[in-house]
Amino acid sequence: MKQKKVLFTHGYFLDEDPKEKAIMRPYPPLGILYLSAYLESNGIQNEVFDSTFTTFEILKQYLLKEKPDIIGIYTNLMTKINVLKIIDFIKKDKELIHSKIILGGPEVKNHAHNFLKYGADVIVLGEGEETMLELVKLFCDKQNFEELKHVKSIAYIDATAQLQLTESRALLKQIDALPMPNRKKINMQLYFDVWKKHHGQSVVSVSTMRGCPYTCKWCSRAVYGQTYRRKSAKLVVDEMEYLKHTYHPDAIWFVDDVFTVSHKWLKEFADEIAERKLVFPYEIITRADRLNEEVIDLLKASGCFRVWIGAESGSQKIIDAMDRRVDVNVVREMIQLAQKKGIQAGTFIMLGYPGETTADIEETIHHLKVANPDLYTITIAYPIKGTPLYEEVESNFTVFPDWDKGTDRDIDFKRTYTKKFYEYAVRLVYNEVRYHKETLKSNTNYFLLPYLKAKSYAARGAMFLQKMKS
Numbered sequence: 001m002k003q004k005k006v007l008f009t010h011g012y013f014l015d016e017d018p019k020e021k022a023i024m025r026p027y028p029p030l031g032i033l034y035l036s037a038y039l040e041s042n043g044i045q046n047e048v049f050d051s052t053f054t055t056f057e058i059l060k061q062y063l064l065k066e067k068p069d070i071i072g073i074y075t076n077l078m079t080k081i082n083v084l085k086i087i088d089f090i091k092k093d094k095e096l097i098h099s100k101i102i103l104g105g106p107e108v109k110n111h112a113h114n115f116l117k118y119g120a121d122v123i124v125l126g127e128g129e130e131t132m133l134e135l136v137k138l139f140c141d142k143q144n145f146e147e148l149k150h151v152k153s154i155a156y157i158d159a160t161a162q163l164q165l166t167e168s169r170a171l172l173k174q175i176d177a178l179p180m181p182n183r184k185k186i187n188m189q190l191y192f193d194v195w196k197k198h199h200g201q202s203v204v205s206v207s208t209m210r211g212c213p214y215t216c217k218w219c220s221r222a223v224y225g226q227t228y229r230r231k232s233a234k235l236v237v238d239e240m241e242y243l244k245h246t247y248h249p250d251a252i253w254f255v256d257d258v259f260t261v262s263h264k265w266l267k268e269f270a271d272e273i274a275e276r277k278l279v280f281p282y283e284i285i286t287r288a289d290r291l292n293e294e295v296i297d298l299l300k301a302s303g304c305f306r307v308w309i310g311a312e313s314g315s316q317k318i319i320d321a322m323d324r325r326v327d328v329n330v331v332r333e334m335i336q337l338a339q340k341k342g343i344q345a346g347t348f349i350m351l352g353y354p355g356e357t358t359a360d361i362e363e364t365i366h367h368l369k370v371a372n373p374d375l376y377t378i379t380i381a382y383p384i385k386g387t388p389l390y391e392e393v394e395s396n397f398t399v400f401p402d403w404d405k406g407t408d409r410d411i412d413f414k415r416t417y418t419k420k421f422y423e424y425a426v427r428l429v430y431n432e433v434r435y436h437k438e439t440l441k442s443n444t445n446y447f448l449l450p451y452l453k454a455k456s457y458a459a460r461g462a463m464f465l466q467k468m469k470s
């Protein structure tokens with residue numbers, strides 16, 4: 001086999017992202033680091049160009065200098081427009097005309113044909129390791145596109161200009177067999193420096209599970225589907241040990257969808273940590289219905305300092321409409337129990353879900369006041385293609401950008417009230433909840449209270465005006 005030059009990259013440039021620049025919590029692109037490690041362990045050398053701390057110009061110069069034969073690009077909803085710019089550049093430059101562009105990641109499955117028409121050569125659908133390896137081998141051995149039909153889980157355009165979707169590939173049974181992400185291919189120190197500078201501690205991300213067995217209607221499961229596969233606790237702790245000795249980070253963030261989904265696994269994990277005396281601060285995301293006192297004790301004992309508990313709303317009606325399958329009272333209970341046991345609790349809120357009324361928003365404010373999480377974030381609901389929410393609101397789209405000009409985040413649909421109404425509702429929630437928190441403090445700043453109330457009233461006034469328009 002003739003080895004070709006293989007490069008992985010992604011289209012995320014932190015400098016272009018004002019929201020991220022305000023929070024400065026960047027993470028390395030784990031997906032392509034997994035692919036890089038998998039190829040390397042199968043004898044295929046490759047490089048990773050981590051675009052996070054660079055610019056499009058620097059990426060262009062790199063591509064022109066290296067002239068990779070195969071360029072694999074991670075694509076998600078936020079990076080889609082940049083990925084299109086990268087494709088455009090590669091396809092129009094005569095020095096790169098020979099390069100094959102392979103796209104993967106959560107955004108490509110439901111837009112495969114569009115990406116191909118835009119210039120991508122192959123789209124990898126779902127989990128990428130085995131498919132990428134087969135594609136690289138195929139491109140190294142033969143140049144014949146006819147052979148692509150034998151590679152499972154891809155989309156491409158054939159010689160007769162027809163879209164071809166190949167047979168689906170079974171998901172990897174044993175994710176234990178995967179090598180650790182190839183972090184040595186990128187400059188991890190750049191991430192640690194940013195974290196240290198802005199948050200006083202360096203954090204490294206780790207993935208231990210693939211897939212999620214739940215059904216939340218707005219959530220994209222384009223890559224791993226409604227599955228659940230887990231690395232053995234021993235291997236996860238091996239990775240933690242390796243990270244600790246190689247990079248000396250201050251904390252770990254587990255990017256898993258529902259970290260405590262299996263209590264059996266969690267027990268094994270906590271035991272392994274205890275046995276190796278490797279208690280290390282870590283942060284997770286999970287669901288309230290997968291927490292209880294025993295689980296919270298295991299988390300605490302094994303180093304967990306913060307748990308994010310999704311609920312999305314304080315209104316049971318909206319939680320049920322999302323098919324989130326959780327009881328709002330259990331969410332409150334678990335936020336409080338985690339805090340009581342010395343673990344910080346955060347939660348996510350989504351406003352503007354179909355059917356949400358002012359009464360539901362008031363319930364959410366009440367929920368946040370009662371639950372009193374240490375942290376929370378609010379997003380305005382938007383439909384991601386391929387999700388049940390998308391199908392539900394598709395016939396009611398009011399704003400739908402051209403595919404190559406915008407993302408699903410820019411879509412708007414007919415909600416109970418206008419999108420602007422919910423933007424003001426976000427302000428209302430923040431100010432009301434902050435007001436409440438301030439009143440609980442013994443050293444409250446009494447000038448702050450009327451200021452926050454005034455902001456709440458202003459938000460309510462603006463919501464009222466928007467309601468009139470709805």
Ligand code: B12
Binds near residue numbers: 029
């Ligand atoms: C960690 C994470 C984040 C982090 C960090 C992102 C990062 N730099 O890694 C933060 C918090 C910043 C974040 C933010 C957002 N995220 Co996010 N995030 C995740 C999460 C939980 C884990 C990602 C991960 O590391 N997975 C593990 C790796 C191994 O899997 P993977 O990346 O999918 O890679 C595999 C395949 O996709 C494929 N593959 C990947 N790249 C390539 C490239 C090639 C060439 C090939 C062949 C294959 C391939 O092979 C890999 C291995 O099998 C996922 C959900 C999930 N469970 O994956 C959501 C997810 C990726 N996020 C999502 C969204 C919507 C967002 C936001 C837009 C949310 C928002 N604010 O509105 C922002 C946008 C951020 C941005 N600037 O890009 C969606 C993406 C949906 C979509 N269609 O794109 C997901 C899928 C969540 C969901 N279920 O809806 N996110």
Ligand code: SF4
Binds near residue numbers: 212220257
């Ligand atoms: S939101 Fe979380 S629990 Fe719900 S389906 Fe998505 S990953 Fe699973």
